[in-house]
Each structure stands twice: as structure tokens, then as C-alpha cells.
Amino acid sequence: MATPPAPQTPEQPAASGPVGVPVAPSEPAKKKGTLxxxxxxxxxxxxxxxxxxxxxxxxxxxAPVHAEAGDCVVVTGPENDPKVESAGCTEKVADLFKVVKVVDNTFDLDKCQGVADVALAQQLETDKFVLCMEPVKN
Missing domain, CATH: 1.20.5 (Single alpha-helices involved in coiled-coils or other helix-helix interfaces)
Known part of the structure; x- marks a missing residue:
């Protein structure tokens, strides 16, 4: 007559082999691809x-436009935060300006005096510059 197996406690793994054959504890699964x-x-x-x-x-x-002399731009938005976008010089839009001169490494609007009627300081990343512009009549 065979004796029934003892009840298992949570610490003991369930035996999956034949009765009486000890089962080796399984190794924890290795984490593949973690790195x-x-x-x-x-x-x-x-x-x-x-x-x-x-x-x-x-x-x-x-992002502000870093236009070159001869390019045309449209200026929109409030005076304290104007937006400058590239545009064709023949476009029929309000607030179209032609860039007469670009002064790099400054925010000094006075650099446009005697050169253009409108000056606008801009910054693109670490580059600061002033666009000296004239209105385009369309």
C-alpha cells in the first residue's frame, strides 16, 4: 500500500517528475535584450x-526667418512678438517687405537708419540679427 504524498507548502516547488525522483529547481529566466x-x-x-x-x-x-538682402518677407503678429515668413516679392499680401540689408550679431535697430524705413530684430537659435526692410507696394 502506498502512502499519499505530503501536502505541498508554498516554499516547495511542485514535482513534475515521476514520484520519488527529485526535481532540480529551475534557474530564473535570463533577461535577453535588456541592454x-x-x-x-x-x-x-x-x-x-x-x-x-x-x-x-x-x-x-x-522659427524666425533669417532672410538675405533681396528676399521678401511677410510680417504678421503683434509688435512685441512679430512673425516673419518668407514670401515671393510678387505676392499680393498685406505687410509684404523687401529685405534691404541684414545686420548680424546685434539687436540694434539703429543700424538700419538711413538704409531702410523698417527695422526688425530677430533671433534664430543663438544667431541674433536685424532685418532692414522696405514695404513692397502691390
């Missing part, structure tokens, strides 16, 4: 941060 996933996560975070800092303002049109 690769961490590296990928860091790379994705860096790409998103760079896109947010450098790419998003250009896609949404929030």
Missing part, C-alpha cells in the same frame, strides 16, 4: 529631444 532595449530607449529619447528643440519650430512655422 539593447535600454540603448534603444536612450537613442529614441535623444532623437525626440533634438527634434523638439531643432525641428518642431521649423515645422510649425514658429
Amino acid at each position: 539593447g532595449k535600454k540603448i534603444l530607449g536612450v537613442v529614441v529619447a535623444i532623437v525626440l529631444a533634438l527634434f523638439w528643440r531643432l525641428g518642431l519650430p521649423h515645422l510649425t512655422g514658429e
Whole structure:
């Protein structure tokens, strides 16, 4: 007559082998690809941060335009936060200006005196500059 097995406690693993044959405890599953996933996560975070800092303002049109002399631009928005967008010089839009001169590394609007009627200081990343402009009659 066989004796019934003793009830198992939570500390004892369930035996899966034949009765009376000890079962070796299984090794914990190795984490595969954990380092690769961490590296990928860091790379994705860096790409998103760079896109947010450098790419998003250009896609949404929030970055100021660093126009060259001879380019035409449209200026919109309030005086304390004007928005400058590139435009064709033949466009029929209000507030169209032709850039006469660009003065780099300054916010000094007086640099346009005697050169143009309108001066607008802008900053693009670390570049600061003044656009000296004349209104385009359309």
C-alpha cells in the first residue's frame, strides 16, 4: 500500500517528475535584450529631444526667418512678438517687405537708419540679427 504524498507548502516547488525522483529547481529566466532595449530607449529619447528643440519650430512655422538682402518677407503678429515668413516679392499680401540689408550679431535697430524705413530684430537659435526692410507696394 502506498502512502499519499505530503501536502505541498508554498516554499516547495511542485514535482513534475515521476514520484520519488527529485526535481532540480529551475534557474530564473535570463533577461535577453535588456541592454539593447535600454540603448534603444536612450537613442529614441535623444532623437525626440533634438527634434523638439531643432525641428518642431521649423515645422510649425514658429522659427524666425533669417532672410538675405533681396528676399521678401511677410510680417504678421503683434509688435512685441512679430512673425516673419518668407514670401515671393510678387505676392499680393498685406505687410509684404523687401529685405534691404541684414545686420548680424546685434539687436540694434539703429543700424538700419538711413538704409531702410523698417527695422526688425530677430533671433534664430543663438544667431541674433536685424532685418532692414522696405514695404513692397502691390
